[in-house]
Amino acid sequence: MEEWRFIDFGMVDIRDMMAMDEAILKAGEENTFFFWTPKKSIILGFFQKANIELDLAQCKDYTITRRISGGGIAFSDERCRQINYGVVGTIDNEAFPMDIVESYKQICGVLIDTLKHYNLNAAFRPINDVVVDNRKISGNAQTRWEGKLLQNGTLLLDFDIEEMLRISNIPKEKFMDKKIASVREGLTWLDRELGEVRDMIEIQNVMKKKFEERFHVRLISSPMTGKEMEFTHSILPRYYSNEWVYR
Amino acid sequence: MIKTQQGIHKSKGGLIRSFVSAENGKIKEISISGDFFLFPEEAFFKIAEELKGIEAKREKVQQKIEEIYKREIIQSPGTLPADFTESIMKALEG
Numbered sequence: 001m002e003e004w005r006f007i008d009f010g011m012v013d014i015r016d017m018m019a020m021d022e023a024i025l026k027a028g029e030e031n032t033f034f035f036w037t038p039k040k041s042i043i044l045g046f047f048q049k050a051n052i053e054l055d056l057a058q059c060k061d062y063t064i065t066r067r068i069s070g071g072g073i074a075f076s077d078e079r080c081r082q083i084n085y086g087v088v089g090t091i092d093n094e095a096f097p098m099d100i101v102e103s104y105k106q107i108c109g110v111l112i113d114t115l116k117h118y119n120l121n122a123a124f125r126p127i128n129d130v131v132v133d134n135r136k137i138s139g140n141a142q143t144r145w146e147g148k149l150l151q152n153g154t155l156l157l158d159f160d161i162e163e164m165l166r167i168s169n170i171p172k173e174k175f176m177d178k179k180i181a182s183v184r185e186g187l188t189w190l191d192r193e194l195g196e197v198r199d200m201i202e203i204q205n206v207m208k209k210k211f212e213e214r215f216h217v218r219l220i221s222s223p224m225t226g227k228e229m230e231f232t233h234s235i236l237p238r239y240y241s242n243e244w245v246y247r
Numbered sequence: 248m249i250k251t252q253q254g255i256h257k258s259k260g261g262l263i264r265s266f267v268s269a270e271n272g273k274i275k276e277i278s279i280s281g282d283f284f285l286f287p288e289e290a291f292f293k294i295a296e297e298l299k300g301i302e303a304k305r306e307k308v309q310q311k312i313e314e315i316y317k318r319e320i321i322q323s324p325g326t327l328p329a330d331f332t333e334s335i336m337k338a339l340e341g
Contacts, residue, residue: 046288049280052264071261072282100286100324127260127284127325144286 006219009036015239025150027231069143081158113210135188156189254338260325267338290319
């Protein structure tokens with residue numbers, strides 16, 4: 001059976017993580033599946049503007065950076081109850097289709113299989129969401145580079161809607177209760193769906209297994225290479241710079 | 248005085264926000280942002296760059312964006328050139 005690399009980065013500073021993410025795509029030489037857990041942070045999509053999306057005065061204790069893929073804000077509060085994953089793979093029209101939506105669907109399948117393992121009614125909602133009973137539980141973002149794809153995504157285990165609205169650039173005075181209710185209607189998280197708090201490592205292990213089954217591969221733990229580390233260091237200052245984050 | 252106005256349009260691929268000002272019937276300043284997807288990402292900046300100085304009319308804006316899409320081989324799942332045009336026209340029309 002084919003072997004692909006697996007890395008668990010554990011709890012990370014997202015600026016370091018986004019640099020490693022890019023390095024695995026651009027300097028890596030094998031298909032890789034990885035996990036990380038972000039500290040209190042906000043990651044902007046490539047095409048977003050910080051001052052338009054965020055109430056910056058409310059974000060002072062958050063680490064903010066930007067990723068190289070499009071899509072919306074990835075927000076993590078101090079509870080860190082979310083699983084973040086990354087996949088880097090060669091677009092081969094088998095494991096990873098050329099068609100963008102099909103490739104999202106393929107990788108999101110790992111999340112759907114994981115949620116089904118917990119007897120939840122999970123489905124893919126094009127272009128890039130996974131839903132449970134039509135409520136979004138996972139957002140995903142993909143970019144491509146020289147015949148390879150990088151997909152990042154998050155599986156929410158818990159989510160603080162009020163905190164998310166607090167840091168968002170929306171009028172705060174009016175309709176706050178209405179807004180909370182509307183987000184609660186459109187978004188969900190695993191703890192809420194299961195009515196209990198499951199161990200994050202256990203869920204990650206299910207995901208790993210579902211990944212292996214879906215792609216017919218064995219995941220082998222192996223760290224980043226010297227070349228990837230070198231690349232990471234060369235691009236790291238960008239992820240810490242105001243020019244990149246607040247452009 | 249030149250007024251910069253915001254136009255918001257939601258495509259299937261995401262929200263597109265445009266801030267645009269016009270002078271003498273031409274686009275003067277323009278910035279576009281949002282939570283859509285577009286590949287290759289760097290090609291996106293050419294849209295705002297090349298729209299500067301273009302006549303502030305729907306068909307001219309649309310034509311320019313389509314030309315950039317073709318030349319840069321842009322793919323944007325769920326978002327069409329017409330969606331960017333719509334967001335920009337909403338800003339221009341106030």
